[in-house]
Amino acid sequence: MPASFNHTIIASKNRTESARFFRELLEAAEAPSWGPFANIQLADGVLLQFAEPPVGIQMQHYAFLLDDDLFDRAYQRLCEAGIEHFADPQMRLPGEINHEHGGRGVYFLDPAGHGIELITRPYL
Known part of the structure; x- marks a missing residue:
């Protein structure tokens, strides 16, 4: 199977707010969230996971x-x-x-x- 992009974690100040922002902006599907992640899924199956890092955000x-x-x-x-x-x-x-x-x-x-x-x- 060729390589394809599956998911990434995006550092957030508020994971729920960031997930909602992108879900609404991109009309993306809500995905089950677990642990420290609030997740959305793009149409191509890529999962965006939003998490609040313990240190600053770059x-x-x-x-x-x-x-x-x-x-x-x-x-x-x-x-x-x-x-x-x-x-x-x-x-x-x-x-x-x-x-x-x-x-x-x-x-x-x-x-x-x-x-x-x-x-x-x-x-x-």
Whole structure:
């Protein structure tokens, strides 16, 4: 069997809040949670596990590939929630989206301060 991505743990200030944020933004399925994890499952079977680390959180970058319709709905949610967003990863173009790689993209910070990217076309 070829390798495929199965799950990752995302450090959170509040695991339940972070799981809810991503579940609603990405329209992801709730998954059973256990131990220190609040879980959601993406359509491709990847499990995102949110946990509160015992020490500080270091910013990470997570990019999600969405179809155009989900991007529109997610972007509307960001705007309605007043979440500051940018067209670029350096966060110099506030309130905009980009049209790179033949699609659209947007950058913002999640509740724990991680850099999140939503794109409609893969880079490769």
